[in-house]
Amino acid sequence: MKMVSYLVRHHLKMELRSLHNVMSLVIFALASTYTALQVLGGKPDPTTWNALAWIILMFTAFNSASRVLPEDLTAVRAYMHWTVPPRVMIIARTLHQSIIMIILSCLLLFALGLFLGSGNMDTLSIFGFLAGMILTAVGLASTLTLLSALSARAGAGYGLTAVLGLPLIIPIVMISTSFGTDLVTGVALGQTVQNLYYLGGLSIAIGIYGYILFPYLWRS
Amino acid sequence: MNFILKNWWNILGVGLIMYVFTMVFMVPMGPGLLSADSSVDSVSVATIEVEGFATHFESAPDQIRAFLRTDQSEIIIECEVVEVVSNSEVILSTTMPSAAPSHSWDLLLNSKNDGTLFLPNALYHKPLIKAVPNNGSIELNEDELFKTDLGLHFPYQPRIIESIRNLMLHVPMWFTMFLLMGIGFAQSIKTLRKGGNNLLHDSKAVSSIKVGIAFGVMGLLTGSLWARFTWGAWWVNDPQLNGALVSVMIYCGYLILRSSIANRSQRARLSAVYSLFAFVILMVLLMILPRFTESLHPGKSGNPAFSKYDLDSSLRMVFYPAVIGWMLIGTWMYNLCLRTELLKEKIQTKKEY
Known part of the structure; x- marks a missing residue:
């Protein structure tokens, strides 16, 4: 546990030291939202707004997963291999990725609200939407962390993450988009809140599965 | 005689499939x-x-x-x-x-x-x-009123009509795919347990998944044909259909992953990890998700296939043999695929040395 928190803090410290990595993700999210505003030329209708939100979140997640983490470099991995147990490694990586993604999804929702309006949602629904985004971000982070580790080990570059990841995240995306559609079309949060439970359950299930499988990936 | 004893399940499979095709095309429709x-x-x-x-x-x-x-x-x-x-x-x-x-x-x-x-x-x-x-x-x-004994016939159902015959082709494809993907899942677990050194399990996993994909594609095609007849479009945006397509795509990703790794034992281990992941997502997509969402596909809210009361005795008489027959054919195809896979491996190792 101590090791996990140390590793996560270490990772975040590294992120802060070379801020350009995270900043490029932030710029990506802001720029896509702004481009959407330019293309649409005004406030979109709620369903378009919903689609844009999830698509940008999804691509941000892919971009975030495609950053090269230091422990994927061969030399560092050899060192990590002897010092950090793989289970600690996957928890730390997933947490680190999730924290980044949660921050990014908050920023994304803010940017969406700034440029494209709130998609006709009341305050409660916006918080519900944010909760859905955060849970989706965690689910995407845990799936893509495992896959990026896998494609790093395969030595096939990060194009493979996208090829393998896109179909695998479909269940999460299906639940979250239907949740978002409910919210923007005026369904009360209470009537569609079960989608949040499904999202949370799926995220946890994927996290546990990654936890079981990662050691097999990690060893050489 | 020896031949028959040795290959009884192949013969049984072919016999069942022949019986199924005869019944599918010969049994008349009820009025x-x-x-x-x-x-x-x-x-x-x-x-x-x-x-x-x-x-x-x-x-x-x-x-x-x-x-x-x-x-x-x-x-x-x-x-x-x-x-x-x-x-x-x-x-x-x-x-x-x-x-x-x-x-x-x-x-x-x-x-x-x-x-x-x-x-x-x-x-x-x-x-x-x-x-x-x-x-x-x-x-x-x-x-x-007249009570007429119509003899053997498939029941008339509104809108489905003659296409009820597709039941014997479409549904067993998915059952067989689940069986083969299940074999792939079990063999992947075995591969990981043996630490990636026992490559036989890996060959078994890849050949079962290859055949499984073939059955999945056949399931999609027969389903698409059925959709054209009953719903009027080759493809409709429906959770069950999307789930089926995506799960076939996930397993195609498995083949892409394999082809991108050169080292044999690493390939075995990494693709086993992916296949375990893929199987769970397959279950989520085809077994769990459709139950929570609305769908055109029959047997919703509880069972993602035909429910019991949709099958009458004449359909059952053909449907159960069809399921067993296709499963036997699938396993046979898997065996053949495994043998070519092992032979390929032999050639590969000969070339390397």
Whole structure:
């Protein structure tokens, strides 16, 4: 546990030291939202707004997963291999990725609200939407962390993450988009809140599965 | 004799599939009513043109009796047969009562060769008074009607009609795919347990998944054909269909992953990890997600396939052998694929040294 928190803090410290990595993700999210505003030329209708939100979140997640983490470099991995147990490694990586993604999804929702309006949602629904985004971000982070580790080990570059990841995240995306559609079309949060439970359950299930499988990936 | 004993399950599989194809194309469809064209004139005389499917009206035109009843069976009135146009078309007429509890009427048509046929909501007529009348309704005596033994036939179902035969091809494809992906799942676990050094399990996993993908693609194609007939489009945006397509795509990703790793034992280990992941997502996509969402696909809310009461005995007689037969054929294909896989490996190692 101590090791996990140390590793996560270490990772975040590294992120802060070379801020350009995270900043490029932030710029990506802001720029896509702004481009959407330019293309649409005004406030979109709620369903378009919903689609844009999830698509940008999804691509941000892919971009975030495609950053090269230091422990994927061969030399560092050899060192990590002897010092950090793989289970600690996957928890730390997933947490680190999730924290980044949660921050990014908050920023994304803010940017969406700034440029494209709130998609006709009341305050409660916006918080519900944010909760859905955060849970989706965690689910995407845990799936893509495992896959990026896998494609790093395969030595096939990060194009493979996208090829393998896109179909695998479909269940999460299906639940979250239907949740978002409910919210923007005026369904009360209470009537569609079960989608949040499904999202949370799926995220946890994927996290546990990654936890079981990662050691097999990690060893050489 | 030795050959038969050794290959009994191959022979059984081929035999079952031959039986299934014979039955699928030879068993006739049972009769049913396709549609009714009705009009009611100013003096409440209704004329109904009934179109039947696989019916034999002309063989005994005098022995056709037709009844209209309201949807809760409060009133039953008998219709007069005006004209039998052809084997599949008959014109009826009757005087509508001025008082009726509802305005939608179901049609019952009894004839000597087809038994009793039923068409819900055949006629709409707004009654003058919305009430249950005291007289005018007749008692329908079951014994007076013909009970016909039609012999072996597939049941008529509205909109599905002849395409019910696709049941024996479409559904077993998915069952077989699940079986093969299950084999792939088990073999992947074994690969990981053996630490990636035992490559036999990996070869088993990849060959079962390859054959599984083939069955999945066949399932998609037969499903698409069925969708064109019953829903009017080759593809509809539906959770069950999307789930099926995505799960086939996920397993194609498995093959892409394998082809991108050169080291043999690393390939075994990494692709095993991916395949375990893929199997769980397959289960989520095809078994769990469709139960929470609305879908056109039959058997929703509880069971993502046909529910029990949709299958009658004649369908079961073909459906169960079809499932077993396709599964046997699938396992046979898996065995052949495994053998080529192992031979390829042998050639590969010979080349390397």
